[in-house]
Amino acid sequence: MTQSKTTIYDIAKLRGVSPGTVSAVLNGTWKQRRIGEKTALKIQQIADEHGYTLNLQARGLRTARSGIAGFIVPVHDNRFFASMSHAFEAEARNRDLCPVIASTSRDPEQEARTVETLIAHAIDFLFIAGANDPNTVSALCKSANVPYIFLDLPGENARSVVSNNYGGAEMLTRKILETMPSVEDARLAKPYYIGGGNDDYASTLRLKAFKDTVLSTGGQLADDQILLCGYAPSHAESEIAGLCERLGGLPSGLFINSIRTFEGALSYFVNKPAHFFANTSIGVYDYDPISAFLQFPIHMVRQDSKGLVSKAFELLDSKDESARLIIIEPELVAPRTIYGSFFSDIG
Amino acid sequence: MTQSKTTIYDIAKLRGVSPGTVSAVLNGTWKQRRIGEKTALKIQQIADEHGYTLNLQARGLRTARSGIAGFIVPVHDNRFFASMSHAFEAEARNRDLCPVIASTSRDPEQEARTVETLIAHAIDFLFIAGANDPNTVSALCKSANVPYIFLDLPGENARSVVSNNYGGAEMLTRKILETMPSVEDARLAKPYYIGGGNDDYASTLRLKAFKDTVLSTGGQLADDQILLCGYAPSHAESEIAGLCERLGGLPSGLFINSIRTFEGALSYFVNKPAHFFANTSIGVYDYDPISAFLQFPIHMVRQDSKGLVSKAFELLDSKDESARLIIIEPELVAPRTIYGSFFSDIG
DNA sequence: ATGAAAGCGCTAACAA
DNA sequence: TTGTTAGCGCTTTCAT
Numbered sequence: 001m002t003q004s005k006t007t008i009y010d011i012a013k014l015r016g017v018s019p020g021t022v023s024a025v026l027n028g029t030w031k032q033r034r035i036g037e038k039t040a041l042k043i044q045q046i047a048d049e050h051g052y053t054l055n056l057q058a059r060g061l062r063t064a065r066s067g068i069a070g071f072i073v074p075v076h077d078n079r080f081f082a083s084m085s086h087a088f089e090a091e092a093r094n095r096d097l098c099p100v101i102a103s104t105s106r107d108p109e110q111e112a113r114t115v116e117t118l119i120a121h122a123i124d125f126l127f128i129a130g131a132n133d134p135n136t137v138s139a140l141c142k143s144a145n146v147p148y149i150f151l152d153l154p155g156e157n158a159r160s161v162v163s164n165n166y167g168g169a170e171m172l173t174r175k176i177l178e179t180m181p182s183v184e185d186a187r188l189a190k191p192y193y194i195g196g197g198n199d200d201y202a203s204t205l206r207l208k209a210f211k212d213t214v215l216s217t218g219g220q221l222a223d224d225q226i227l228l229c230g231y232a233p234s235h236a237e238s239e240i241a242g243l244c245e246r247l248g249g250l251p252s253g254l255f256i257n258s259i260r261t262f263e264g265a266l267s268y269f270v271n272k273p274a275h276f277f278a279n280t281s282i283g284v285y286d287y288d289p290i291s292a293f294l295q296f297p298i299h300m301v302r303q304d305s306k307g308l309v310s311k312a313f314e315l316l317d318s319k320d321e322s323a324r325l326i327i328i329e330p331e332l333v334a335p336r337t338i339y340g341s342f343f344s345d346i347g
Numbered sequence: 348m349t350q351s352k353t354t355i356y357d358i359a360k361l362r363g364v365s366p367g368t369v370s371a372v373l374n375g376t377w378k379q380r381r382i383g384e385k386t387a388l389k390i391q392q393i394a395d396e397h398g399y400t401l402n403l404q405a406r407g408l409r410t411a412r413s414g415i416a417g418f419i420v421p422v423h424d425n426r427f428f429a430s431m432s433h434a435f436e437a438e439a440r441n442r443d444l445c446p447v448i449a450s451t452s453r454d455p456e457q458e459a460r461t462v463e464t465l466i467a468h469a470i471d472f473l474f475i476a477g478a479n480d481p482n483t484v485s486a487l488c489k490s491a492n493v494p495y496i497f498l499d500l501p502g503e504n505a506r507s508v509v510s511n512n513y514g515g516a517e518m519l520t521r522k523i524l525e526t527m528p529s530v531e532d533a534r535l536a537k538p539y540y541i542g543g544g545n546d547d548y549a550s551t552l553r554l555k556a557f558k559d560t561v562l563s564t565g566g567q568l569a570d571d572q573i574l575l576c577g578y579a580p581s582h583a584e585s586e587i588a589g590l591c592e593r594l595g596g597l598p599s600g601l602f603i604n605s606i607r608t609f610e611g612a613l614s615y616f617v618n619k620p621a622h623f624f625a626n627t628s629i630g631v632y633d634y635d636p637i638s639a640f641l642q643f644p645i646h647m648v649r650q651d652s653k654g655l656v657s658k659a660f661e662l663l664d665s666k667d668e669s670a671r672l673i674i675i676e677p678e679l680v681a682p683r684t685i686y687g688s689f690f691s692d693i694g
Numbered sequence: 695a696t697g698a699a700a701g702c703g704c705t706a707a708c709a710a
Numbered sequence: 711t712t713g714t715t716a717g718c719g720c721t722t723t724c725a726t
Binding site for chain 2: 695696697698699701703704
């Protein structure tokens with residue numbers, strides 16, 4: 001493999017035509033350039049024989065576009081974002097673009113660098129899901145004149161498509177309140193909220209919805225009902241262990257803010273007997289298909305990842321570039337718990 | 348935003364120096380070019396003020412490399428592949444490369460097109476996980492002189508890093524056989540295998556390991572113990588429903604070939620009472636954290652996605668380009684089922 | 695310590 | 711119906 005790559009010049013020379021002709025043939029514009037079919041065929045054939053491969057960097061340099069559609073996610077190993085990636089890929093392919101997906105590990109600096117790199121590759125447009133530093137992203141895209149849309153987490157003064165965190169949390173809280181068994185012990189007879197913080201966009205809205213809904217339905221709400229322990233499963237585990245020990249059992253209602261928090265809770269639950277779960281109603285703000293089959297019923301909120309992506313593409317198509325926020329409704333998923341005979345009344 | 352992008356020429360003119368100088372300053376080679384520090388600083392400043400952004404396509408065209416590391420996965424929304432993507436991103440970033448991840452939806456044609464596109468962008472190297480048509484991928488990369496490594500599914504005559512499917516399935520089968528409760532009914536007292544096909548690389552090995560292990564431990568093995576129903580959860584659901592109806596219950600051993608097959612099985616299990624699961628031992632060839640907490644114990648195999656990726660990078664670094672197959676061991680994950688009191692003896 | 699200039703491979707406007 | 715040519719923005723060798 002000492003021979004360097006074949007270019008249109010090589011082919012032109014081989015066939016005794018001009019590079020321009022070869023170019024036209026190879027990129028499909030030869031009909032409008034009214035190039036003879038025999039020439040075209042022959043050129044194609046030579047290209048194939050010599051294993052010609054297009055140099056997209058050269059084309060991109062010339063045309064000032066790359067045909068790349070960029071998508072940035074915080075992490076790949078997360079159902080919600082992975083599902084968005086999937087939808088993004090499909091639609092980008094539909095449009096004959098090359099989807100390029102990058103992740104930032106939630107690091108603002110890496111986010112900025114990634115955006116810069118993508119811009120430097122002359123991407124056609126950029127979607128950013130769960131941005132860490134929306135303002136910087138906005139500034140970079142704007143100055144490079146690259147169309148961009150935020151997903152899941154909105155940017156100020158930019159086009160954004162987000163999930164209805166408030167509405168979803170309200171639904172979930174209502175469901176928990178509805179199905180909360182009545183218990184004697186006053187300290188147990190209250191809904192608790194666990195997981196995440198109050199600093200990120202989504203969690204702030206969810207927590208507010210939880211509070212509003214509890215209060216508006218005449219429930220009590222004290223500070224000790226809110227356990228902000230971040231997203232790490234291990235923290236959630238110790239936090240919920242502490243709670244259950246303080247209270248002497250599971251509270252009758254539990255709003256769990258993410259699937260990772262839930263995993264932590266499960267680690268604590270693992271040693272508990274079945275009756276431990278008899279007097280509680282649990283909701284998780286996230287979706288996982290297997291959680292639906294646990295021995296106790298879990299109410300889950302599934303965000304519409306496909307819907308988010310497809311709306312973002314609609315926004316991109318509408319030439320209206322004014323900032324606007326589109327809100328997509330999530331869905332409440334009922335438990336499918338195996339314990340039909342036991343819990344079905346509160347399912 | 349009518350002004351077009353700033354280039355090194357603009358900056359050169361602004362400062363009254365030559366484009367070459369600006370280039371050297373902006374790409375960090377100015378020290379070895381022995382350019383004055385004051386000049387360098389000034390040029391940097393002008394670049395910043397004018398929002399200069401590098402054009403990587405131009406650089407790539409010139410240098411014939413792009414600084415892009417390519418990774419192809421079949422799908423994004425899958426724990427195993429998502430985890431590999433994550434590891435890939437991290438390591439590529441470590442090396443100051445831009446990680447680009449694309450998926451093919453298991454479509455060989457899309458796979459080929461994606462490889463071509465990435466090659467056309469002059470990627471530095473390519474990893475392909477779960478390739479659909481390894482031979483085509485090999486041919487394309489080889490002819491473009493792009494280093495490439497297969498992951499999870501090996502290519503003929505190419506460097507590959509794969510999971511030990513045979514060994515993993517053997518472990519899992521052994522564990523199932525060990526923990527299989529003894530039952531009266533002869534038709535139930537056998538291990539069954541469900542899910543996938545016998546055409547793809549991984550499944551072939553797993554099935555073979557299952558058969559070998561069952562036979563080598565003196566077990567019986569008839570055709571009806573093997574249910575190849577593909578990967579769709581819905582197929583798995585009806586298949587397992589049929590099986591349980593034929594047998595009058597769950598067999599005492601069940602080898603489930605993938606998490607999606609398992610999801611299908613759960614859909615059938617959902618209406619069953621607890622005693623339905625009393626006399627069975629279930630193993631799943633895949634890992635899911637929440638499955639570990641189901642009411643009946645699930646033995647799982649977790650493939651070492653990080654290990655696969657890191658070995659692939661090692662292979663890339665070793666300049667030895669000869670084809671070789673590296674095998675990574677998966678891990679058997681014990682159940683953490685909540686039913687400690689009930690199933691702990693067979694856990 | 696810096697400038698000049700060639701050229702990476704392709705496209706597209708203009709000629710012929 | 712095809713050829714010619716001028717760049718796209720950057721790097722890099724050779725001058726100075």
